[in-house]
Amino acid sequence: MDDETRLTYGSLPPEAALSLLGNDVRTTILWTLSEARGGDGPPPILPFSTLKERTGLDIDSSRFNYHLQELTGTFVERVDPDTRDDAQLVSGMAGPKTDGFRLRPEGTTLIRTVRAWSIDGDGSRARVELDQECHHCDGTLIGRYENAIFAVQCDDCDYLYDYNLTPPGIVAASDGRLDRVAAFNRQQRRAFASGICPLCAGPLDSEFQEPAETGYPRSDLRSVLIRRGCAHCGNKDNLTVGEFLCADAGLIAFCHERGLDVTTTPLWELPFAATDRAVTVETTDPWTVTLQIDLAGDRLVLGVDESLAVVKRRRA
Structure with missing residues (x-):
């Protein structure tokens, strides 16, 4: 597939998806959702207020929501129990949904890559x-x-x-x-x-x-x-x-x-x-x-x- 027609699962060209990461609020959101996931169970769903609190960011809700929405659809997904919007079938089968946000597979893979190449101290x-x-x-x-x-x-x-x-x-x-x-x-x-x-x-x-x-x-x-x-x-x-x-x-x-x-x-x-x-x-x-x-x-x-x-x- 040519680069001109290549799209992420979030329907963005790869370079456009990468451009979303050029902000510390957004990277903090991604990292916070990853920290919440841990290693057990399905990807957790964090309500807006919980997610904002866990990031520790001292910004108003409207600015936080703006950056969260920029990530949503590409690296983050919103789970709506009323519309049953959910990109992750297995986690949806694990139990009842709550309204909130979690990492999409692309976001999970991105943060996993960063974690995989991180280590305490000198790696040599x-x-x-x-x-x-x-x-x-x-x-x-x-x-x-x-x-x-x-x-x-x-x-x-x-x-x-x-x-x-x-x-x-x-x-x-x-x-x-x-x-x-x-x-x-x-x-x-x-x-x-x-x-x-x-x-x-x-x-x-x-x-x-x-x-x-x-x-x-x-x-x-x-x-x-x-x-x-x-x-x-x-x-x-x-x-x-x-x-x-x-x-x-x-x-x-x-x-x-x-x-x-x-x-x-x-x-x-x-x-x-x-x-x-x-x-x-x-x-x-x-x-x-x-x-x-x-x-x-x-x-x-x-x-x-x-x-x-x-x-x-x-x-x-």
Whole structure:
């Protein structure tokens, strides 16, 4: 859809919806409604007087109402028990309605995004040594989090195993941090591998890329990368062929039958996903690549064409 015809569910162009946020009264209203929601039950409905009181804003009712009405229909909705106006069916089924205001799904998503990228104190974390040797040089793998990026890289040969935009909450806990990061990144990569944007659920385009085109260090140790991007929201990522095929049911079953659960193992611990040592580029025009996994004395061979369809599947 062209930007000229793209509208929010509140029937506004995206830039017009964003312009509504340029006022501290309105942002305070949104935050107050979010605070009222908490984590339990349906979105709460706050009567006008209650909402105004909870914001703590020292302004008259007419000015407060003006800004509230500017948000209503896009980020906020008014629930009228007489007309049954309600954009949220599930919460309407939870019990009787009262007259008042609450966040629309757009408002909830907006505030959730702000909350997800907020943390008490400094979000950066000291480097942590992983209990995993580099698959290329047997060096030490180091995990670090800074500037909203969590990276796993070999401290000796500089090969980059993981590099992902990661909310700070994922590293807030001192215990189990690497497990949380591994689970989050695996979820993101699996969505990309499945062709679904993990941010907006839009379809993804894809292309094979020469490693040097990505800017990743040690491109000499790579054979090819798969770039997947969302034209709707701009979200994108690069996957190794092994990471892409970790969503393949046949690969999951082959590994599971031999004692390896690829749905829970950190990607950097899987040599066929973390490196291209098991990848063979057959052709580049069009692209065809083969992944060979040797496990417990057995072999699985998967071939992928330029459309990312699995065109070859063989066990030996």
